[in-house]
Amino acid sequence: xLVSIKTLLSLLLLITLTGQSYAESNELRNTRGEIIKLDxxxxxxxxxxxxxxxxxxxxxxxxxxxxxxxxENYLSKGLTxxxxxxxxxxxxxxxxxxxxxxxxxxxxxxxxxxxxxxxxAGNLRIKTKGISKNNWVFSTVKRSVRKKSGGVxxxxxxxxxxxxxxxxGDEKQVGRVIIGQIHAKDDEPVRLYYRKLPNxxxxxxxxxxxxxxxxxxxxxxxxxxASNAKDDPDGVLLNEVFSYRIHVxxxxxxxxxxxxxxxxxxxxxxxxxxxxxxxxQYMYFKAGVYNQNNTGDKTDYVQATFYQLENSHKKR
Numbered sequence: 001x002l003v004s005i006k007t008l009l010s011l012l013l014l015i016t017l018t019g020q021s022y023a024e025s026n027e028l029r030n031t032r033g034e035i036i037k038l039d040x041x042x043x044x045x046x047x048x049x050x051x052x053x054x055x056x057x058x059x060x061x062x063x064x065x066x067x068x069x070x071x072e073n074y075l076s077k078g079l080t081x082x083x084x085x086x087x088x089x090x091x092x093x094x095x096x097x098x099x100x101x102x103x104x105x106x107x108x109x110x111x112x113x114x115x116x117x118x119x120x121a122g123n124l125r126i127k128t129k130g131i132s133k134n135n136w137v138f139s140t141v142k143r144s145v146r147k148k149s150g151g152v153x154x155x156x157x158x159x160x161x162x163x164x165x166x167x168x169g170d171e172k173q174v175g176r177v178i179i180g181q182i183h184a185k186d187d188e189p190v191r192l193y194y195r196k197l198p199n200x201x202x203x204x205x206x207x208x209x210x211x212x213x214x215x216x217x218x219x220x221x222x223x224x225x226a227s228n229a230k231d232d233p234d235g236v237l238l239n240e241v242f243s244y245r246i247h248v249x250x251x252x253x254x255x256x257x258x259x260x261x262x263x264x265x266x267x268x269x270x271x272x273x274x275x276x277x278x279x280x281q282y283m284y285f286k287a288g289v290y291n292q293n294n295t296g297d298k299t300d301y302v303q304a305t306f307y308q309l310e311n312s313h314k315k316r
Contacts, residue, residue: 030308031157031243038091043078051076058101058111067102073122092305095288100298114288119150135282139250145279151313156285159243159308167198169296171227176292177302202235212275
């Protein structure tokens with residue numbers, strides 16, 4: 001695999017791998033306030049429990065025109081491909097996605113280095129799509145549907161730093177990256193964004209909720225998502241470590257942003273009219289970097305380092 005991605009690696013030679021020492025001089029804590037301890041000598045799967053995750057990479061080793069997806073069995077054995085996915089010098093799990101690279105489907109506009117939740121944990125007999133033990137559902141669906149799923153409702157906890165965002169390209173796209181999601185059958189109950197404009201020192205965090213019908217709902221959590229936003233003194237710096245929690249309890253979606261020394265930022269969304277109670281709607285978490293810029297220089301990129309990643313669900 002390493003040999004077959006030489007082309008991509010050559011494009012990334014201009015990347016300054018700054019995502020390697022953000023936490024070395026600071027005591028990091030997770031979403032529960034516990035001290036985070038990571039070993040920089042280990043692969044990501046040895047520092048983090050990735051047994052329930054597959055990963056999409058912006059490479060195409062089999063030349064089918066679609067980005068490679070590495071299943072959870074292979075990922076959990078210790079996959080590392082610098083500078084796309086690897087362990088930083090402080091033990092963090094680094095995700096990098098350049099503007100130029102294969103996409104996950106022919107309908108997708110952007111590249112990603114992103115984990116996809118796989119509750120089957122390597123059991124290849126369980127199908128990846130649909131209502132199955134691989135995916136979870138909201139507790140608002142029928143009991144018969146809940147029994148067929150891998151879990152009910154859910155929480156995704158992450159602690160991370162965004163290290164780099166794109167600085168070139170269309171003003172509507174520059175500086176955008178998705179760092180966490182809930183994906184449903186076709187839509188996303190939530191997408192969590194970080195965005196920093198080239199002339200601003202600090203970035204914004206915002207989210208989108210996508211009902212099955214009707215317009216998307218946008219929420220600014222810290223700062224503004226606008227393409228002409230002014231630098232917010234309370235914004236999030238590049239390399240600043242923060243945490244997020246995405247939590248679903250029935251029709252209630254709650255997203256919380258946590259930063260040391262600051263009050264939590266909490267956004268609740270009532271999903272009772274969003275359509276996710278339907279019997280064909282299955283869920284899975286996603287985390288990493290999903291580049292939201294396809295107009296900038298080919299070597300421009302997004303990068304984030306994760307220090308915590310934990311998923312949990314209720315029993316069926």
